[in-house]
Amino acid sequence: MPITVNGEQKDWREGLTLAELMEDLRFTFPLKIVAINGQGVPRDAYETTILRDGDQVQVIHMMSGG
Amino acid sequence: MIPVVIDGQSTEIAPGATILEAARSLGIEIPTLCHEDSLEPAGTCRICSVEITVDGRSRIVPACKYSLEEPARISTNSARAAHARDGILRNMLSRWPNVQVLRDLASRFGVEEPETKHPARNHNEHACILCGLCVRICGEGLWHHALAFHGKGSDRHVAMVTDDGASPCVGCGACAAVCPSGAITMLDDPNHPADGPRIRRAGMVITSEMLLLDKLQCRMREVGTGHLVEIMNDYDLLPVHNFRFGSHPDAEKIASHHFKARYFTQGVADGCGLGCDMACAKAVDDFVLKTGPDKGKSVIVDGPEYETLAGCGANLGNFDPECIIELNYYCDHYGIDTISFGTLTAFVMECFANGILDLERTGGLDLRFGNGQAALELLHQMARGEGFGLVAGQGTRRMKAIFAAEYGADPAFLQDIAMEAKGMEYSEYVTKESLAQQGGYGIALKGAQHDEAWLIFMDMVNKQIPTFEDKAEALHYFPMWRTWFGLNGLCKLPWNDVEPADNAQQAEPHKVPLHTQGYCDFFAGMTGKEVTPADLILQSERVYNFQRIFNLKMGFGRRKHDSIPYRSMGPVTQEEYLSRQDRYDSQLREELGLDTASMNLSEKRAALRKLREQRYESLLDAVYKRRGWTPDGVPTEETCRRLGIHKVEGLMDLIAPHQQK
Numbered sequence: 001m002p003i004t005v006n007g008e009q010k011d012w013r014e015g016l017t018l019a020e021l022m023e024d025l026r027f028t029f030p031l032k033i034v035a036i037n038g039q040g041v042p043r044d045a046y047e048t049t050i051l052r053d054g055d056q057v058q059v060i061h062m063m064s065g066g
Numbered sequence: 067m068i069p070v071v072i073d074g075q076s077t078e079i080a081p082g083a084t085i086l087e088a089a090r091s092l093g094i095e096i097p098t099l100c101h102e103d104s105l106e107p108a109g110t111c112r113i114c115s116v117e118i119t120v121d122g123r124s125r126i127v128p129a130c131k132y133s134l135e136e137p138a139r140i141s142t143n144s145a146r147a148a149h150a151r152d153g154i155l156r157n158m159l160s161r162w163p164n165v166q167v168l169r170d171l172a173s174r175f176g177v178e179e180p181e182t183k184h185p186a187r188n189h190n191e192h193a194c195i196l197c198g199l200c201v202r203i204c205g206e207g208l209w210h211h212a213l214a215f216h217g218k219g220s221d222r223h224v225a226m227v228t229d230d231g232a233s234p235c236v237g238c239g240a241c242a243a244v245c246p247s248g249a250i251t252m253l254d255d256p257n258h259p260a261d262g263p264r265i266r267r268a269g270m271v272i273t274s275e276m277l278l279l280d281k282l283q284c285r286m287r288e289v290g291t292g293h294l295v296e297i298m299n300d301y302d303l304l305p306v307h308n309f310r311f312g313s314h315p316d317a318e319k320i321a322s323h324h325f326k327a328r329y330f331t332q333g334v335a336d337g338c339g340l341g342c343d344m345a346c347a348k349a350v351d352d353f354v355l356k357t358g359p360d361k362g363k364s365v366i367v368d369g370p371e372y373e374t375l376a377g378c379g380a381n382l383g384n385f386d387p388e389c390i391i392e393l394n395y396y397c398d399h400y401g402i403d404t405i406s407f408g409t410l411t412a413f414v415m416e417c418f419a420n421g422i423l424d425l426e427r428t429g430g431l432d433l434r435f436g437n438g439q440a441a442l443e444l445l446h447q448m449a450r451g452e453g454f455g456l457v458a459g460q461g462t463r464r465m466k467a468i469f470a471a472e473y474g475a476d477p478a479f480l481q482d483i484a485m486e487a488k489g490m491e492y493s494e495y496v497t498k499e500s501l502a503q504q505g506g507y508g509i510a511l512k513g514a515q516h517d518e519a520w521l522i523f524m525d526m527v528n529k530q531i532p533t534f535e536d537k538a539e540a541l542h543y544f545p546m547w548r549t550w551f552g553l554n555g556l557c558k559l560p561w562n563d564v565e566p567a568d569n570a571q572q573a574e575p576h577k578v579p580l581h582t583q584g585y586c587d588f589f590a591g592m593t594g595k596e597v598t599p600a601d602l603i604l605q606s607e608r609v610y611n612f613q614r615i616f617n618l619k620m621g622f623g624r625r626k627h628d629s630i631p632y633r634s635m636g637p638v639t640q641e642e643y644l645s646r647q648d649r650y651d652s653q654l655r656e657e658l659g660l661d662t663a664s665m666n667l668s669e670k671r672a673a674l675r676k677l678r679e680q681r682y683e684s685l686l687d688a689v690y691k692r693r694g695w696t697p698d699g700v701p702t703e704e705t706c707r708r709l710g711i712h713k714v715e716g717l718m719d720l721i722a723p724h725q726q727k
Contacts, residue, residue: 061523
């Protein structure tokens with residue numbers, strides 16, 4: 001079962017970290033909030049947070065700019 | 067993590083944390099006088115002295131400045147620590163016996179004023195205690211350097227810098243806000259606010275966030291809005307070749323780090339808003355111009371900001387930083403908006419690429435994508451009112467008519483690719499995949515200007531507003547909120563280009579509720595009238611609806627005027643469709659149940675266009691309903707009465723013919 005990111009299915013691989021997922025998706029914007037299965041993840045924990053098969057990831061980009 | 071014990075309590079802290087931070091994490095309060103979280107620790111006053119023991123060796127250190135790199139045992143109240151702290155406090159009391167913050171500390175620690183009196187004794191209860199916070203917030207914090215220490219020994223004091231070329235005080239009040247003794251107060255505020263300190267407290271929230279968090283967030287102080295170039299390129303939102311595409315491999319050449327390293331003058335206040343600590347307006351000093359009437363002159367260029375980099379850069383296929391800086395300079399010099407120039411020139415370049423224009427019609431200007439020098443010459447011609455500049459200078463809307471009438475171009479194609487709404491050129495975001503942002507541009511009262519509603523991330527990336535009603539709610543709230551900044555003469559950027567550290571934990575983080583409350587405090591502090599966030603929206607709604615009706619009076623302000631070019635809804639050309647084929651095909655399959663495998667490209671493009679145009683119309687329906695407008699986009703009589711603008715003479719007569727019977 002793949003993971004979902006903001007409601008869309010994305011590829012998952014064993015050991016995939018949140019930081020790697022952000023890189024894969026090119027989610028480079030600094031002002032964002034990430035929750036996995038409804039649980040918020042602090043910014044400094046992206047590299048040590050390992051995603052599990054089927055995780056629901058919500059990435060809220062804030063509205064800077066414009 | 068490093069284990070530390072403070073006053074018998076154990077904890078683990080990240081390497082590099084100060085003793086003060088570690089103590090706070092345990093709820094242990096260490097007194098400070100010269101410390102401000104948003105500034106680099108100075109360790110000047112030493113009132114935070116504590117005893118630290120590492121490897122069996124003890125010594126006294128300032129808690130605010132000492133970084134923990136190895137396991138340690140710390141005492142804030144050992145005999146040795148207390149002796150150090152109390153001695154410092156006694157010395158200060160002997161000099162400034164009546165300063166309240168010192169008397170409070172004396173009372174807390176049971177310290178009595180010594181019998182020996184300081185030779186420079188000052189009985190003033192608001193005496194300056196030489197902590198230096200004001201000097202540091204003005205210099206390190208705001209880059210103004212208007213304050214400095216003067217004199218030596220007992221004559222040492224803080225005063226304005228009066229050297230030639232020194233920054234003048236701009237009256238921002240940051241020094242007064244951080245002063246612990248009340249030595250600096252704001253006495254002469256020409257705006258006569260109802261509650262000045264309340265305004266400064268609200269302002270200091272932003273100051274503190276800028277100094278602490280900006281370097282981790284948008285880096286507005288380093289590169290201004292230019293950081294958005296690389297972000298928009300990553301998210302496929304950077305306009306390239308007249309909004310046909312959303313990214314380009316060469317975008318890296320105009321990324322913000324190049325401007326920071328090679329062009330931007332750093333570390334000075336920008337003068338855009340006096341005392342603004344965001345200081346996002348960047349400048350290029352000593353730029354030698356290569357073209358135009360000032361050729362060879364060394365000038366200061368104000369910018370470039372994101373919109374200029376995207377509009378005069380990527381959207382023209384021009385990835386030469388110095389050419390963009392020169393376009394920026396001459397747009398400013400001639401009084402031409404860089405966004406309008408960028409977008410209209412991108413339109414011209416696409417017409418050139420399609421044979422609608424050629425060298426003969428442009429008077430020899432080779433206006434192919436990527437030719438920044440030709441864009442510069444076009445700009446000079448526009449300013450001189452010569453050659454093809456006379457045509458382009460009339461703007462995109464008029465060029466459409468001219469190209470159709472005089473060059474036989476297909477009016478429908480021109481309409482599709484000319485990025486203007488209500489006659490105003492689009493600002494620099496690709497909106498094809500964000501319906502809400504299409505509405506943000508299309509419904510905006512003054513034309514395709516993004517500052518009423520910038521919803522791309524909420525809509526396209528976060529998927530936060532999936533239904534038409536969700537989008538309509540966002541297209542109600544955010545345009546009204548952004549209008550409020552205009553009504554009050556405020557810049558929008560401090561609202562959400564820096565955010566509180568705990569913004570993510572708020573109920574509606576995208577509204578940045580802590581900052582919204584700060585604006586309520588600002589309004590109440592200025593006027594003396596208490597307001598809620600909902601009151602601010604209502605203030606805007608009155609003006610916004612009045613403006614919509616003013617548009618109606620001037621022959622605009624109806625549904626047909628909110629139409630947008632198809633380029634901003636979807637792919638006009640085959641190559642645009644192919645560049646995002648997966649996305650478009652999947653929308654056709656999922657939303658229309660079409661078998662895209664059996665369709666050719668023309669069929670798919672036609673089906674997608676029909677779908678997207680319908681969705682835009684449905685969005686207009688939902689937004690008009692949410693705003694209390696008729697299906698033709700005119701405020702209803704009921705809305706005008708609710709907002710109290712029905713009393714304006716003639717207003718109800720103006721909208722009467724447009725009401726639904």
